[in-house]
Amino acid sequence: MRERDRVVVVIPAYNEAEALPSFLAEIRASFDAVDIPVSIVVLDDASTDQTAAAADGLAEVVRAPRNRGHGPTALAAYAEGLREGSPIVVHVDGDGQFYGDDIARVALALDDVDADVVHGVRRGRTDPWFRRGLSGLVRLAVLVLCGRSVPDVNTPLRAYRPDTLRVLVDGVPADALVPHVHFSIAEARSGLRMRYVAVESIPRRALAAQGTMWGEGRSRQVLPPRRLIRFAARALLELWRVDIVTVGRGARTRAAGTAPARG
Template identity: 75%
Template sequence: MQAQDHVAVVIPAFNEAEALPSFLAEIRASFAAVGRSVTLIVMDDASTDDTSSAAAPLADVVRAPVNRGHGPTALAAYAEGLRSGAGTIVHVDGDGQFYGDDIARVAVALDRAEADVVHGVRRGRTDPWFRRCLSGLVRFAVMLLCGRSVPDVNTPLRAYHPDTLQMLVDGVPDGALVPHVHFSIAEARERLRVRYVSVESIPRRGAVSQGTMWGAGRTRVVLPPGRLVRFAARAFAELWRVDIRGPRRGRARISGRDAALRG
């Protein structure tokens, strides 16, 4: 099996013992159906449940010694993917909000479209008003910064070639709160070849809502939770420091093409 046919799917997870077994099995079946070898890597962010043991029969599991939050855990998961030697690295969250077939489609599109990056653009999302407003504000800020509209700026479903991913990882702090927003900004600024693949967003597979700050599990969410407000303030401060005020790093462009591929 050639390196480009080997896919590493990296999965940050916190308290996802209920969701992971069926989700991992579905991902394996979907990649088998498209003829790709897949390595599943679960980065357990010091869960307080049995996330690691639930995932171990189906994936390589790395457990963090302390809980660091989603952003740092996603970056740690990407680092494991880079060490795997896979020709394609796919990121997806451990709450199972995507179908395995869509995850495989995103991975396959990276080569078929001759792209540097593939984003899974979520459709059918049922989010509280404040989450939609926050996403719209971030998308507008990215358009002002980069002159390019990114349909789903913080999507957790993404596929990268290792060289592209390494460049992006090198451009953000190790403890970044919102690495995917930083990635989207860098991709736009560097005029990388980005393909957008429409994927379905489904409810989280586990009933436990620990680890989320979006108000999941509540029957009615009227106002944004305080934890989310504090996180958003810290995230915007980080974007200002890293992407706006901070010096732009001199990155070598991966591709000479200026326009993103749409599909």
């Protein structure tokens, strides 16, 4: 990585007061170890615990006025990262399911392999079977849509160059439920230089369950919770609307605009 390159790590968080201090300290130590200047921005999604206080002094904290959910908060985090003006923007969730060294490796890879985007591909996931199965189905859908496989289509650990990221953020609704899936589809369709770095997926660092999106915590649920089923149905509808209907309509409009006039 060039000496002038500074990395901004953006982190959406909801009720992660227990995990954040050690996670943020580890991220900073990992970048210090490879001599990369780093700034960290935490987007607190109107947590009901002390998430903002826990991150204060370790990161810049931006607190949302109301709870918006993970997707919109992730997009808001990216927007904050773009405002930082760093040549590399890294996104990771606030539950601490990655090692700091892996986060730094993903950032380094963006320059080392001259890529537009680098995904951290999770290995050893401890998520319940239904979440891993859902990820597999979405990966298959992306392959069918784009003719290109994306190994971990919804990974929350990603590194972007600002110009690439602006286009991706502008291409999805601000209230998108699954922005990273939209990003992966757009990246595959546009032929961006996508690179993948294997990273270890670890259990969320906090013992409490309230920070997780589905309230699973460390327990092993046999059946998917109803909330996840409803979310998956809404997300599939969103993918249809944004990535199939809208893109298809745009393609037809462009084709009509370039078609030769008929006499």
